[in-house]
Structures are given as C-alpha cells and as structure tokens.
Amino acid sequence: MDTNFWLIQTFNGVSYGALLFLLASGLTLIFGVMRIVNLSHGAYFLLGGYVALTVIKASGSWLLALPVAALVIAFLGLIIERLFLRPLGFDPLRQVLLTVGFAFLFQQAALDIWGGDNLIIQPPAALSQSVVVGKLHLPVYRIFMIALAVAIGLVLWFAMERTRIGAVVRATVDDAEMARGVGIDTSRVSMFIFALGAFLAALGGVIGGAFLGIYPGLDFEVLPIAFAVVIIGGMGSLAGAAIGSLLVGLADNFGKALFPEVAYFSLYAPMVLILAMKPTGLLGRE
Amino acid sequence: MNRILVLLGILGVVAVLAPFTGPFVILLLAQILVLGIMAMSVDLLLGYTGLPSLGQAAYLGVGAYLTAILATKFGIGLGWDFWLVVVLGMLSGAATAAFFGLFAIRASGVYFLMITLALGMCVWGLAYRWNSLTGGDNGINMRGRPVFGIRLADDLTFFYVVLGFFLASFFALHLLVNSPFGKSLVGIRERELRMRILGYNTWLHKYIAFVVAGAFGGLAGVLWAHLNGIVSPSDVILTTSVDALLMVVLGGPGTLVGGLIGATAVVFLREYLATLVQWWQYVLGAVYVLTILYLPGGIMSLFKGGKA
Numbered sequence: 001m002d003t004n005f006w007l008i009q010t011f012n013g014v015s016y017g018a019l020l021f022l023l024a025s026g027l028t029l030i031f032g033v034m035r036i037v038n039l040s041h042g043a044y045f046l047l048g049g050y051v052a053l054t055v056i057k058a059s060g061s062w063l064l065a066l067p068v069a070a071l072v073i074a075f076l077g078l079i080i081e082r083l084f085l086r087p088l089g090f091d092p093l094r095q096v097l098l099t100v101g102f103a104f105l106f107q108q109a110a111l112d113i114w115g116g117d118n119l120i121i122q123p124p125a126a127l128s129q130s131v132v133v134g135k136l137h138l139p140v141y142r143i144f145m146i147a148l149a150v151a152i153g154l155v156l157w158f159a160m161e162r163t164r165i166g167a168v169v170r171a172t173v174d175d176a177e178m179a180r181g182v183g184i185d186t187s188r189v190s191m192f193i194f195a196l197g198a199f200l201a202a203l204g205g206v207i208g209g210a211f212l213g214i215y216p217g218l219d220f221e222v223l224p225i226a227f228a229v230v231i232i233g234g235m236g237s238l239a240g241a242a243i244g245s246l247l248v249g250l251a252d253n254f255g256k257a258l259f260p261e262v263a264y265f266s267l268y269a270p271m272v273l274i275l276a277m278k279p280t281g282l283l284g285r286e
Numbered sequence: 287m288n289r290i291l292v293l294l295g296i297l298g299v300v301a302v303l304a305p306f307t308g309p310f311v312i313l314l315l316a317q318i319l320v321l322g323i324m325a326m327s328v329d330l331l332l333g334y335t336g337l338p339s340l341g342q343a344a345y346l347g348v349g350a351y352l353t354a355i356l357a358t359k360f361g362i363g364l365g366w367d368f369w370l371v372v373v374l375g376m377l378s379g380a381a382t383a384a385f386f387g388l389f390a391i392r393a394s395g396v397y398f399l400m401i402t403l404a405l406g407m408c409v410w411g412l413a414y415r416w417n418s419l420t421g422g423d424n425g426i427n428m429r430g431r432p433v434f435g436i437r438l439a440d441d442l443t444f445f446y447v448v449l450g451f452f453l454a455s456f457f458a459l460h461l462l463v464n465s466p467f468g469k470s471l472v473g474i475r476e477r478e479l480r481m482r483i484l485g486y487n488t489w490l491h492k493y494i495a496f497v498v499a500g501a502f503g504g505l506a507g508v509l510w511a512h513l514n515g516i517v518s519p520s521d522v523i524l525t526t527s528v529d530a531l532l533m534v535v536l537g538g539p540g541t542l543v544g545g546l547i548g549a550t551a552v553v554f555l556r557e558y559l560a561t562l563v564q565w566w567q568y569v570l571g572a573v574y575v576l577t578i579l580y581l582p583g584g585i586m587s588l589f590k591g592g593k594a
Contacts, residue, residue, distance in 0.1 A: 037340075037399050039528070084575070092396040093338040094578045097535060100528050101574025108567035220524060224407045231400060261418070264411025268404050275401040276389040 004135055009253050015142035017249025018149035019212075022204030023222060024229035025156060025241045026197030032173040032236020033186075033193045036085065037092060040099040041201055042223030043106040048073045048202025049214035050114045052121055062124050070202045077198025081191050103219060111216050121209030145207055149245075152200070156238055169193060173236040225252070228271045234282050243282060290460070293543050301449060309441055313513075316445045318546070318553045319452040320509045325533040325545030326459050327502035332531065333539030334463050335495045336475030340399045341386075341406025342530045345500045347413055347522035348382045349375040349507020354426040354517040355419065368432035372451075372508055379504020380497050382409075387496040391489060394478075406527050414519040425518025428511060438512065448509055452546075455502055459542055462498065471495055472540075529556075536577045538586025547585050 027041050048069045055065035080102060088094050122128075123141055130139045160166035171179040172189045180186050205214070212218065225248065233244025248267060255263035274282070304312055324346055331337040353371055356362040363371035386405045393401045413420045420426065431438035438444045462468050473481045474488050482488050511517045529552050536551055537544025551573065559566040581587070 035396050037396060037403075039524075084579070088578070092399055093332070093531070093535070094582070096338075096340070096399060097528070097532055097574055098578045100525075100532075101571045101578065103571075104567050104574065105571035108565060108571065111567075112565070224403065224524060227400065227403065228407075231404065261416045262412065263415050265408050265415070266411075268407040268411055271404040272389050272401060272408060275397060275404060276392055279393060279397045 005257075008136055009257055010250065011136070011138060011142070013250035013253035014246065015145050015249075016253060017245040017247075018142075018146045019204055019208045020225065020229050020249050021149045021153060021242055021245035022200050022207060023226045024233070024245055025153070025238060026200035027226050028230045028233065028235055028237060028241040029169070029193050030197040031230055033169060033176075034085075034190045035090065035092070036099070037096045037227075038099050038194075038197070039096055039223060040080070040103040040106065041197065041226060042219035042221070043103040044073050044077060044198040044201035045205040045208070045222055046214065046216075046219040047076070047106055047110060048205030049119075049121060049209035049218075050110055050205075051202070052206040052209065053114065053119055053214065056121070062122070065121075066203065066206050069206050070199045073202035073205075074195045074199035078191060078195040081194035085194070086187060086190070107216060107219060114214075116216050118213045118215040119209075120213050121206060123210050141210060148207065152203075153238070153242055160238060165192075225267065228267050231271045232274055232282060234280055240282055289541075289543055293456070293546070297449065297453070301446065304445060305442055312441045312445050314553055314557055316441070316448045316513055317557060318549050319445075319448045320506050320513055321530070321533065321549040321553060322546040323452055323455045323509070324503055324506040324530050325537070325549045326455060326542050327499040327506070328530045329534045329539060329542055329545045330459060330463065330471075330495055330499045330502075332534050333541065333544070334468060334475060335471045335492055336478075337492060337496070338399055338531065339390075339402045339499070339527070340524075340531065341402035341404075341409075341527050342499070342503055343522050343524070343526035344386070344406045344409040345379040345382060345503025346507040346510060346526065347409050347517075349379050349504035350511040350517045350521055351413060351420060351426070351507075352378050352504075353508045353511040354428055357428055357511075358426055364430070364432045366434040368434060368438075372505065375504045375508035376501040377504070379507065380501035383497045383500020383503070384493075386500075387493050391492050391496060403524065403527075406522070406524065410519055410522045410524070413522050420519075423519060425516055425520075428515045428517070431512045431515075444512070448513070451505065451509060455505065456542060459502070463542065467491070467494075532574060532577070534584075536573065536581070536584055538584025541584070541586045544584050544586045 023041070023045055027038060030036055030038050030041070051072050052065035052069040055068045056062055059065075084098060084102070085095065088098065127141045127144050130137045131143070132138075160169060168179070168184050169189055171182075171184060172186050176186050208222075229241060229244040229248045231244075232247060233240025233242070251267055251270075252263070255266045259266070300315060304315060324342060327345070328339060328342050331339050331342075352375055353363060356371055356374070357364055390398060390401045390405060414423060416422070431444060433439070436443055438447060463471070470481065470486055470491050473486070474491055478488050510521065533548025533552055534545050535548070537546065537548035552570075555566055555570045555573065559569060577584075
C-alpha cells in the first residue's frame with residue numbers, strides 16, 4: 001500500500017463519484033421539488049445507455065449519441081410525470097409503487113429491444129487512451145468524466161442560483177404551498193424537473209456504459225447507490241449531491257479495496273445514520 | 287368473522303386438493319403461503335400502523351440466513367431442533383427490527399420509506415459481501431430439509447407444515463390487530479397527533495408493531511430457506527421488499543387476508559407466468575401501475591365490508 005495505491009484509488013473514487021453525480025443530481029432535484037421516492041430513476045440511466053447504443057449503431061457517432069439519448073429519455077420522463085405521476089397527487093407510497101411498476105415495464109421493454117447481453121458503449125478513440133502522470137497511468141476517459149460532471153454541476157448551479165427559473169425551482173423546494181401562493185405553477189416546475197432528472201440520468205447511463213457496461217438489472221444496481229448519495233448530501237441540494245457523490249464514490253472504492261466484506265454496508269449505514277439524525281442530509285435545507 | 291370462514295374454507299379446499307396436483311403447483315402454493323406471512327407482517331405496519339416499509343426483505347433475509355448458516359455450519363435445525371430454529375428465526379427477526387426500529391421509527395412519511403430502504407440495503411450489503419459468513423453472491427446451499435418423525439423433504443408434507451405456520455401467524459396477527467393494542471395502532475395510522483394528546487406513547491406502539499413485524503418476517507425467512515434449499519442475496523434485494531408492499535396494496539391494506547391474495551398474484555406472475563412467456567414482466571409492471579391508478583383500496587375493497 002504505497003502512495004500510488006492511495007493516489008489511484010482516490011482518482012478512481014473521484015471519477016466514479018463524477019458518474020454518481022450525473023445520476024444523483026437529477027434524483028435529488030426530483031426529490032427536493034416533488035418529494036417523490038423515484039424508483040424508476042435507475043431505469044432512465046439504463047435506457048439512456050441503450051438508446052445511445054442504438055444511435056451509435058445507426059450513425060457511428062458517440063458524440064451525437066450523448067445528447068440524443070438524454071433528450072429521448074427526458075421526453076419519456078416528461079410523459080410519465082405528466083400522465084401518471086401528477087394525477088396521483090402527494091402520496092409517497094403510491095408514487096413509489098407506480099415508479100417501480102414503470103421500472104419493471106422499462107426493464108422488460110429494454111430486454112425485448114436490446115437483448116440480455118452485457119453491452120459496452122465504446123467511447124471515441126481520443127478518449128480511450130491513457131496519460132502518464134508521474135508513475136500513474138490515468139485513463140483519459142475517467143478524466144473526461146470528472147470534467148463533464150464538473151461542467152454540468154457548474155451549469156446546474158448557475159441555472160439554479162442565478163436565473164429566474166432556478167429561483168422558481170428553489171422556491172418550490174423550500175415551500176411548495178407558498179410558491180403556489182405567489183403565482184408559481186409548481187406542477188409545471190415538477191414536470192420540468194422530472195424531465196431534467198431523466199435527462200441527467202440518461203446522460204449518466206451513456207457515460208457509465210463505457211466501464212460499467214449496459215445490461216438488464218443495472219437499473220436496480222445503481223438506484224440504491226444514487227439514493228445513498230442523495231440522502232447523505234441532502235435532498236434537493238445540488239452542492240449536497242456533489243459532496244455526497246464524492247463521499248460515496250470514494251467510500252465505495254476504498255471500501256472494496258480495504259475491507260471488502262463490509263463494502264456495501266459501509267455505504268448504507270451512514271445513509272441510515274444521517275436519516276435518523278438529520279433527515280435533511282449534510283447540506284439539505286430545513 | 288365471515289372473512290375468516292371464507293379464508294379457512296379456501297385454504298381447506300386447497301389443502302384437500304393439493305395431493306392431486308403436481309410438484310410444481312405444491313411448490314408454488316408453499317411459496318404463496320410463506321410470502322403471505324411476510325405480506326401480513328408488512329400489512330401490520332402499512333395497513334394498521336400506517337408505516338410503509340421499503341425494507342421488509344431484511345427480516346426475511348435474517349431469518350433465512352440464520353437457518354442456512356445454522357444448518358450448514360453447525361448442523362442445527364435438521365431434526366427436532368427445527369422448532370428451536372423457528373424460535374431463533376423469529377427472535378433474530380425481532381432483534382434486528384428492534385435495532386433497526388431505533389433509527390426507523392424516528393422518521394415518518396417519505397423519510398420512513400427512505401430509511402427502511404437504507405436498512406434493507408445494509409442487510410443486502412452484508413449478505414452480498416460478507417463471503418466468509420454468507421457465501422457472498424453464490425449464497426448458501428442447504429442439504430435437505432429437517433426430519434423429525436415426519437420428513438419435510440417431501441414437498442407435500444412441507445406444504446402442510448407451511449400451511450400450519452401460515453394459519454398460526456394469521457390468527458396471532460388477527461388477535462393482535464383486534465386487541466386494544468391493535469386498535470391503538472389504527473388510531474395512530476389515522477391521526478398520530480391526537481393519539482399522542484390522548485396520552486398514548488405512539489413511538490412505543492409503532493416500535494412494538496415494527497418488532498412484531500420483524501419477528502414474522504424472520505419466521506417467513508426460516509420457511510423460505512427450507513422451501514428453496516438455497517439462500518442468496520437475491521432474496522434480500524430491494525425488489526423483494528417492494529413486492530411485499532405491492533402484495534399488501536394489491537390485496538387490500540388493513541385486512542391481513544389481502545396479503546395472501548397479493549402474494550398469490552405476485553407468485554403467479556413471477557414464478558408461474560415467467561415459465562410460460564418471455565413477456566411476463568409487462569404483466570407485473572402493469573399490475574403495479576393499474577393497482578395504483580385504479581384500485582387504491584386493493585382487491586378486498588371490491589367485496590362488501592372489505593374494510594377492517
């Protein structure tokens with residue numbers, strides 16, 4: 001266990017955290033605005049990867065697949081929110097079961113369309129190399145993931161903190177009733193946020209598909225991890241999602257390397273503690 | 287009272303007809319009854335106390351792993367000491383719930399969903415990763431069911447034993463929910479603040495319900511382990527907990543019997559339809575969606591006097 005071990009594990013943890021941020025930033029916004037435990041979020045991640053595969057097959061362009069997959073899935077999320085979630089009103093249990101139902105439907109549809117094999121999304125050649133820094137070989141792709149997550153995080157942060165739309169969303173997170181009182185159309189905000197969440201999850205699926213692969217069951221594998229990030233960071237908080245992603249990414253990597261037998265336990269136990277002590281998470285607003 | 291007679295009648299008919307069906311049907315019937323016990327434990331929480339648990343698979347898992355580990359590593363529970371394992375399974379489920387409840391009962395609503403999800407994932411994580419104890423991803427293969435005068439290896443015999451456990455669980459829970467304690471739980475479900483003002487220790491009531499539900503989850507786990515002959519992390523995954531919730535919501539919360547109806551539907555889809563057609567999961571997904579959209583009171587609400 002020399003310095004190199006710590007450096008490379010930290011790098012891997014941070015880059016995994018970058019992927020988690022794409023998945024969890026949307027989930028945390030959805031949770032913050034709508035108070036929905038959205039168990040279909042993993043399905044959007046998975047479908048994003050699959051749609052990207054189809055786009056790559058048809059056009060040969062990975063760069064094109066990224067936005068197309070994200071937009072297609074965002075549209076899907078929009079429809080689900082509009083047609084099915086909104087009529088339910090606020091009822092956590094029924095929302096959970098409804099989103100699970102759709103997760104199962106999407107899972108079966110994906111299996112029928114794309115089959116049951118583990119498919120890898122091949123990134124362009126320029127991103128498939130690695131650079132040597134000191135004694136470390138760092139894959140360019142993981143550096144790209146970190147850069148992309150930072151860029152998206154900054155855009156989201158700017159949009160939420162510095163624009164009018166962001167102010168509307170923040171008002172809805174803080175007090176939906178009051179927001180409605182001052183004339184904000186909160187159901188439109190919910191629809192927009194749900195679509196944005198699906199967009200980000202799908203983007204994560206395309207990015208993650210290069211090293212996690214895309215296969216049936218991946219949706220329910222990434223889902224609880226995304227919830228761990230959201231809870232630890234604080235529901236509805238973007239900065240929280242960033243810190244939560246980083247913590248969970250690092251904990252996951254070091255956990256698996258140092259004490260494999262309790263690797264997953266060490267992810268979910270902090271989630272329990274935070275929910276019990278401070279349900280709003282590390283950076284969540286009261 | 288009528289409902290109990292109908293239940294006993296149906297189960298009686300099933301018990302009489304069971305020997306004339308095939309081994310696969312008997313296996314499915316036993317699965318329905320075991321998951322029915324688990325669904326009733328969820329119903330105690332959701333239907334009577336108003337606590338939607340997203341982690342009930344944890345207690346099933348604790349009971350099942352305890353059974354498998356005792357049987358394979360220590361040779362305990364394969365003879366008359368099967369009954370000891372039943373007691374230990376219930377105690378371990380209850381003890382786990384007693385520990386988890388300290389965290390979970392503090393939360394309510396959507397936070398209760400999240401914290402029970404996280405607790406369930408903790409148990410899954412240990413089952414999946416703690417190789418030396420749980421066999422990791424491969425799980426634990428059991429070597430045969432207990433023999434004590436009767437041979438449980440015979441599927442039909444085992445089915446009758448499971449039926450006995452189901453009826454015992456049903457009557458125990460039926461007594462519980464109709465006791466003054468059970469009525470207080472319903473009061474908490476309807477309006478916790480008012481119950482608190484009336485002087486009830488609502489935390490303690492919810493906590494006890496949580497522990498009792500854990501005990502019956504543990505019992506279901508013991509039977510589940512012997513039923514399948516293998517215990518693996520896939521028994522403890524999130525979808526098991528979600529299925530248990532669906533069983534209750536589909537059958538009708540706050541009825542106990544509804545859990546069995548829901549378990550029948552889910553086992554039919556997951557275990558039977560899945561052997562027939564590739565697209566069975568469309569049906570399962572559709573059942574989830576349609577139940578939520580069109581059947582908020584569950585199947586039991588379709589019958590007269592469906593509400594407890």
